Amino acid sequence: MTTKGSSALCKHLGHVFAQPQLLQRALTHRSYAPEHNERLEFLGDSVLGCVIAKYLYDSYPQLSEGELSRLRSNLVREDTLATLAQQLDLGNHLRLGEGERKSGGFRRPSILADALEALFGAALLDGGFAAAEKVVLGLFVPYLAQVDVQTLGKDAKTLLQEYLQGRRIPLPGYSVIATQGQAHAQSFQVECVIPALKISTRGEGSSRRNAEQQAAQAAYQQLQP
Numbered sequence: 001m002t003t004k005g006s007s008a009l010c011k012h013l014g015h016v017f018a019q020p021q022l023l024q025r026a027l028t029h030r031s032y033a034p035e036h037n038e039r040l041e042f043l044g045d046s047v048l049g050c051v052i053a054k055y056l057y058d059s060y061p062q063l064s065e066g067e068l069s070r071l072r073s074n075l076v077r078e079d080t081l082a083t084l085a086q087q088l089d090l091g092n093h094l095r096l097g098e099g100e101r102k103s104g105g106f107r108r109p110s111i112l113a114d115a116l117e118a119l120f121g122a123a124l125l126d127g128g129f130a131a132a133e134k135v136v137l138g139l140f141v142p143y144l145a146q147v148d149v150q151t152l153g154k155d156a157k158t159l160l161q162e163y164l165q166g167r168r169i170p171l172p173g174y175s176v177i178a179t180q181g182q183a184h185a186q187s188f189q190v191e192c193v194i195p196a197l198k199i200s201t202r203g204e205g206s207s208r209r210n211a212e213q214q215a216a217q218a219a220y221q222q223l224q225p
Contacts, residue, residue: 012088014138015123015131022126024095026118029111031097037118044121047129048076051136060149074152075140081113084139090115156217160192163223169196172219174212177202192219199223 010016017023030036056068091106105111124132178189188208192201192215203214
């Protein structure tokens with residue numbers, strides 16, 4: 001990575017590395033060199049969990065332990081980390097082996113998420129816990145401001161059920177209306193019906209559960225203003 005690229009990334013992270021070799025290690029995939037970022041990833045994963053847990057505890061006193069756990073799990077999962085890594089344009093800073101580079105490894109969510117965690121670990125070793133906390137919150141606080149913490153991480157059936165219960169409306173009924181394909185590769189069509197609201201939606205999936213989620217999502221969307 002060039003000095004210019006390093007400066008741009010550090011600016012976005014909000015941390016200038018006193019030990020540039022830590023930054024370089026965090027951006028090195030195992031396909032590139034024997035000294036790669038997996039140990040830093042291990043460290044960063046723990047830092048991330050701790051920082052997010054404390055932030056949620058301090059910021060959302062109204063949430064229960066279960067709700068806090070749901071939020072934390074959603075925030076530290078691969079999809080969220082990969083999204084934040086893409087915002088940093090992290091893929092273009094990674095050091096990948098030729099095979100990984102040609103196969104699009106710089107876009108792969110797992111590689112991006114791992115590298116971001118490695119950066120958290122590198123920030124910890126470079127500047128201590130306060131530095132790592134600053135980097136983590138600098139990325140996650142703006143992200144949290146853009147999402148609804150009440151619904152984040154909840155599946156469609158749960159959201160629909162909570163919406164209806166909060167308004168004392170009878171819960172929906174789900175029924176399989178069609179199946180297609182062989183037993184090992186079936187496709188299910190499910191109907192979700194809310195008689196009190198005269199709502200009927202359909203969903204399709206590779207399992208009944210997936211199809212129910214699709215139908216519930218369609219019904220929930222109809223209920224939104």
